[in-house]
Amino acid sequence: MSDFSYIPPTSVVTIPGAHASAAFTAKTSEVFKEEHNIAPIIINDKMKYIPWGGDNQMPYNIIDLIESDETMSTCQMFNAEVCYGSGLVYDTELATAQVQAQVDDFMLDNDLASYFLGVCQDFKHFGFCVSVIILNEDASRIVRIVRKQACYVRFAPADKNGIIPYILYANWRNTVSPENIERIELLNPQAPLTDFQTRSKKIKKFAIISRVPTPDSTYYPIPYYAALFKGKWFNIKQLIGIAKEAKLKNSAPIKYNIEIANSFWNNIFKVEGITDREYPIPSIIDIVNSIRLAKGNVFAEWKQSDTAKLFEYHGYKNKKDSSGYFF
DSSP: OOOSOOOOOOEEEEOTTSSOEEEEEEOGGGGGOOOSSOOOEEOSSSOEEOOSSTTSOHHHHHHHHHHTOHHHHHHHHHHHHHHHTTOOOOOOTTSOHHHHHHHHHHHHHOOHHHHHHHHHHHHHHHSEEEEEEEEOTTSSSEEEEEEEOGGGEEEOOOOTTSOOOEEEESOTTSOOOGGGOEEEEEOOTTSHHHHHHTSOTTOOEEEEEEEOOOSSOSSSOOOTTHHHHHSSHHHHHHHHHHHHHHHHHHOOOEEEEEEEOTTHHHHHHHHHTOOOTTSOOOOHHHHHHHHHTOOTTTTHHHHTSHHHHTTSOOOOBOOTTOSSOBO
């Protein structure tokens, strides 16, 4: 897994020797591509998890795609606000004075407005959310409720009864060491209260998962809006903006659209031997030229492709009986 931050593989470059540009874009449908058999990743004897997507980066790629479109990011925030509504409202008018005091103390120690809006964001982005309850010393009362951001949650493999025993919480964007991973016991989603009552009082922290029912994945639901990225109109909208920008910059029309696989950058880093985070990342046209001009049989398959022909220098020809030049 690369430690490099996500690089949007969308750019426009001028093709040498031609008054035209090429647009490099990512194939957005690959974001939801999963291997048929995703094996659990074992960290140590006490921790293992199911990756989220083939490279464990699916939630972050989804967020990057949403943030790259001003309409979709605004709509997602609107959806979360609609889900939030008027927020969580409590009423202790009919309760005793002791209960009212306990509720007031709980509200002072828990920011329920921020918690609930975050939960709504996770629901609308990923189709599930994870809450963590923290108990008092004798495990008789819940004193804190905390939202765990869904994109940093990974589920342990289910046991023989189909129950996920715990979750792992960490920043999975980069390589994670075991000491930076938080393991939290997960209550049975089908019967969390019954499961809680049978647990040992020595455990003071539990995770509770809430899901939007979906007909697909057992572990990580595919969001309902995935069809936007799997279809063509999302890419078409992106290309319109890219073409307009290129036209304004250098009046060079885009004649070619080159789709780049999501693993393109990681493979380039491996081939070029780039391991330093501070290493200056070259532009796409520089990378293409380094591949195109490589000697010997290196990248032989690419050199024979139709994409490589786009970067050949055609030059100008002068016909003797013509008064001008033509391309």
